[in-house]
Amino acid sequence: MDVLILDGDQQVTYSAKNSAFAAGPLELTKVGNEKKYLVSAAYPDAVFQYVKSEEFMLNSIINRDFGKIRSDYDDDTVFERELSSKTIYMLSRIRTHGSNSTVYVITVPTNVPGGMIALKVTGALAMLFFCVYWVLVALWLYRDAAKCRLSPLYWGLIGLFTNIIGLIVYKIYKHSGAICSSCGAAQAADYLYCSFCGSQLGTRCEGCGAKVGVKDCFCHQCGHQIK
Numbered sequence: 001m002d003v004l005i006l007d008g009d010q011q012v013t014y015s016a017k018n019s020a021f022a023a024g025p026l027e028l029t030k031v032g033n034e035k036k037y038l039v040s041a042a043y044p045d046a047v048f049q050y051v052k053s054e055e056f057m058l059n060s061i062i063n064r065d066f067g068k069i070r071s072d073y074d075d076d077t078v079f080e081r082e083l084s085s086k087t088i089y090m091l092s093r094i095r096t097h098g099s100n101s102t103v104y105v106i107t108v109p110t111n112v113p114g115g116m117i118a119l120k121v122t123g124a125l126a127m128l129f130f131c132v133y134w135v136l137v138a139l140w141l142y143r144d145a146a147k148c149r150l151s152p153l154y155w156g157l158i159g160l161f162t163n164i165i166g167l168i169v170y171k172i173y174k175h176s177g178a179i180c181s182s183c184g185a186a187q188a189a190d191y192l193y194c195s196f197c198g199s200q201l202g203t204r205c206e207g208c209g210a211k212v213g214v215k216d217c218f219c220h221q222c223g224h225q226i227k
């Protein structure tokens, strides 16, 4: 692997590893129908596969099928015959703003052992975590609805199908009413007594008749002093 910096005239001004490509001008020209491959007149034995910089790392770590790259190159450049003698390099260009120099990263694609497996395992784990999270949301909805006596099966299913959206709707629905402090049941906002355990949820204002909390000192509607 090497990192090259080229000036506007395609002359190599810097080479990180002082590799074979450090010597001459690296004037790259595209070959093939899909223009994915580049060649340089100075290095007739080399073929460069152009890879976008964001894909460069991924392409470097996953276990690439080099036979496939070679046949892909062959398909793309049918006119080229003496290919087997060439080395295929992977090349990426890093954009340098406001200067006419170019930075190239060149590497011989090497198989990282288990690279693809590691990638698949990571993907599978992410999927597993996502499934666990999904089911946990549904389970939490089921249990909380059971605790508040709000049809647990119904809310559990909503959680299973709509997940976080169902959870938000549930929260809004629950907070639109009152929760009994004794048994935890969700009750309509205007109930004075819990319909499950009989605990007092509120009282009426003597001034205007509005429902006020048991611990309220003043009526929120008319300002009447309760205690």
Ligand SMILES: [Zn+2]
Pocket (backbone or CB within 6 Å): 180, 181, 182, 183, 184, 185, 194, 195, 196, 197, 198, 199
């Ligand atoms: Zn209650």
Ligand SMILES: [Zn+2]
Pocket (backbone or CB within 6 Å): 205, 206, 207, 208, 209, 210, 219, 220, 221, 222, 223, 224
């Ligand atoms: Zn009042």
